[in-house]
Amino acid sequence: MESLGRRKFLTSAVLGSATAVVGATALGSLAPETAFAQEDNWMLEPDAIDPDFAEGRITGIKGTMLMVTGSDRTFHRILLTSGTSVWKLRNTTFDEAEVGDGLYARGARMPDGVLAADAVWLNIVNLQTHIVAINRDVLHLDHHGHRIVGHVVTGTTAAVYNGTPAISDLSLLQVGKHAQVIGAWRPDTNEVDIATVYAAAA
Amino acid sequence: MDVLVAAVLLWAAVFKLRGGAQRSALAKIVGKHRVTTVFRIIGGVEVALAAGLLLAGPVGAWAAFAWFLGLFGYLLWARVAEPESSCGCLADKYAPVGVRALARAAVLAAMAVTAELVPWFAAVPGAVVIVLLSAELDGYWLVPLRRLKVRLQHPLGSTEFHIPVASTVQQLHKSQVYQSAYPLLRSDVLDTWDEGEWRILTYSAERDGERATAVFAVPRERYEPDSIRFALT
Known part of the structure; x- marks a missing residue:
C-alpha cells in the first residue's frame, strides 16, 4: 500500500477544484482517435517473440x-x-x-x-467451465473434465451476468451452467480464488 | 439379476450402434477413421452377449464376465493413456473415465457370474448401484439434486452487498476520459481506495518520456461514465 499521504495528495489532485479538468484537456484532444493514433509504434512481426x-x-x-x-x-x-x-x-x-x-x-x-x-x-487464470456444484463460499467447476475448486473471496469476488456491470451478488449462479472464471490459481493445486465469474442469468 | 446385466449391455449396444464415438480413447488403438466401425462391432458383440446371458446359461454368464473384465482393463488403460477421453460406454454424454466407470465395470462383472447365487430382488439395489456409478446419468438425478440444494440453502446468497472494484473498472473503461488517456497509461490498476462517493483508481503513466501517475475518480454507486474525473500528477 502506498502511504496515506500519497493517497491524500492524489485524491486532492483528482477531486480538488478545477485542476482535474485542466489535467485532462492538457493532454490534447479527448477524442478516441487520439488513442488509436499511437498504435503504430507497436511494430512486431506476427511470429516474433514480444521482448516486452x-x-x-x-x-x-x-x-x-x-x-x-x-x-x-x-x-x-x-x-x-x-x-x-x-x-x-x-x-x-x-x-x-x-x-x-x-x-x-x-x-x-x-x-x-x-x-x-x-x-x-x-497466478492469473481464465477458465471456461461448467458449474458442477455450489457450496458455501465454494464453486465446484468442471474444466474439460478436470475438477476445479473455485473459492469465493468475500469482498473481492464479483459476478458479471449477461454482460451487465459486475456485482458482488453470486446467488444467480446455477449448477450445470457454463461459467467463465477469471481468478488466481493457488500454485500446484486444482484450486483457484475467483476474481470475476461471467455467467448467464436465467 | 442377469436380466439387469443384459439390459445394461443392450443399452450400451443401442448407443454404440447409433454411433457417437467422439472422444473415445479407442481412436488411439484403432485409428480415428475406423472408430465408428469398431464401435458398431462392439455394439453387435454386446447384443450377442446380452442374448447369451439370457439364453446360454453359465457359458453366457462367463462370457459376459470376461467381457466386463476386458472392459475394466481397457478403462484402466484409457485412464492412464488418454485421461481427456470419454468412457464412451453408455451414452454420448462426455464422461471422463474415472473411479466410478471402473467400479461399474467391476460390479457388472461380478453381477454376471453371481446372478444364480442371489435372489431376484437383489437386482433392485443392483440397478441403483449401476445408476449411481454411471456418470452419464448424472444429468438426470445429481444435477437436479444439487440445484434443489442450492435453491434451499442459498450458499452464496448471504454475502453482503458491495460494489466490486471490477465494476468500477468496467465503468472507467467505458468513459471517454479513460479512452483518451489510455495511450499514456503504462500499467494496470496500481492502487484503489474509496473517497466518499468516489472510488479512486491510479495507474502509472508516461508523458513525454517522464513517469507520472494517472488518477481517476469514478462515481462509486452510480453509473455515470461522463462524470469521471482525471488528473495526471
Missing part, C-alpha cells in the same frame, strides 16, 4: 527483482518499481509475490536484459 512480455513461474526473489523461469525454460529477470501494478486476485503490492507463483509481466526490456515491469499479473 514475460511469462513463467517465480523461482527466486531478490529485493524487487523477480527471477522467473518461463515455460520454455527462458530465464527472465523482472524488476518491479513503485510504478508497477501487481495483480494477485486483486490489485496489490509487491510483497505478495511468492516463489512458485505463476506470472505474466509486461514492461520495457532494458539493455541488460532485465524487464522493467509496468504490470505484473500473478
Whole structure:
C-alpha cells in the first residue's frame, strides 16, 4: 500500500477544484482517435517473440527483482518499481509475490536484459467451465473434465451476468451452467480464488 | 439379476450402434477413421452377449464376465493413456473415465457370474448401484439434486452487498476520459481506495518520456461514465 499521504495528495489532485479538468484537456484532444493514433509504434512481426512480455513461474526473489523461469525454460529477470501494478486476485503490492507463483509481466526490456515491469499479473487464470456444484463460499467447476475448486473471496469476488456491470451478488449462479472464471490459481493445486465469474442469468 | 446385466449391455449396444464415438480413447488403438466401425462391432458383440446371458446359461454368464473384465482393463488403460477421453460406454454424454466407470465395470462383472447365487430382488439395489456409478446419468438425478440444494440453502446468497472494484473498472473503461488517456497509461490498476462517493483508481503513466501517475475518480454507486474525473500528477 502506498502511504496515506500519497493517497491524500492524489485524491486532492483528482477531486480538488478545477485542476482535474485542466489535467485532462492538457493532454490534447479527448477524442478516441487520439488513442488509436499511437498504435503504430507497436511494430512486431506476427511470429516474433514480444521482448516486452514475460511469462513463467517465480523461482527466486531478490529485493524487487523477480527471477522467473518461463515455460520454455527462458530465464527472465523482472524488476518491479513503485510504478508497477501487481495483480494477485486483486490489485496489490509487491510483497505478495511468492516463489512458485505463476506470472505474466509486461514492461520495457532494458539493455541488460532485465524487464522493467509496468504490470505484473500473478497466478492469473481464465477458465471456461461448467458449474458442477455450489457450496458455501465454494464453486465446484468442471474444466474439460478436470475438477476445479473455485473459492469465493468475500469482498473481492464479483459476478458479471449477461454482460451487465459486475456485482458482488453470486446467488444467480446455477449448477450445470457454463461459467467463465477469471481468478488466481493457488500454485500446484486444482484450486483457484475467483476474481470475476461471467455467467448467464436465467 | 442377469436380466439387469443384459439390459445394461443392450443399452450400451443401442448407443454404440447409433454411433457417437467422439472422444473415445479407442481412436488411439484403432485409428480415428475406423472408430465408428469398431464401435458398431462392439455394439453387435454386446447384443450377442446380452442374448447369451439370457439364453446360454453359465457359458453366457462367463462370457459376459470376461467381457466386463476386458472392459475394466481397457478403462484402466484409457485412464492412464488418454485421461481427456470419454468412457464412451453408455451414452454420448462426455464422461471422463474415472473411479466410478471402473467400479461399474467391476460390479457388472461380478453381477454376471453371481446372478444364480442371489435372489431376484437383489437386482433392485443392483440397478441403483449401476445408476449411481454411471456418470452419464448424472444429468438426470445429481444435477437436479444439487440445484434443489442450492435453491434451499442459498450458499452464496448471504454475502453482503458491495460494489466490486471490477465494476468500477468496467465503468472507467467505458468513459471517454479513460479512452483518451489510455495511450499514456503504462500499467494496470496500481492502487484503489474509496473517497466518499468516489472510488479512486491510479495507474502509472508516461508523458513525454517522464513517469507520472494517472488518477481517476469514478462515481462509486452510480453509473455515470461522463462524470469521471482525471488528473495526471
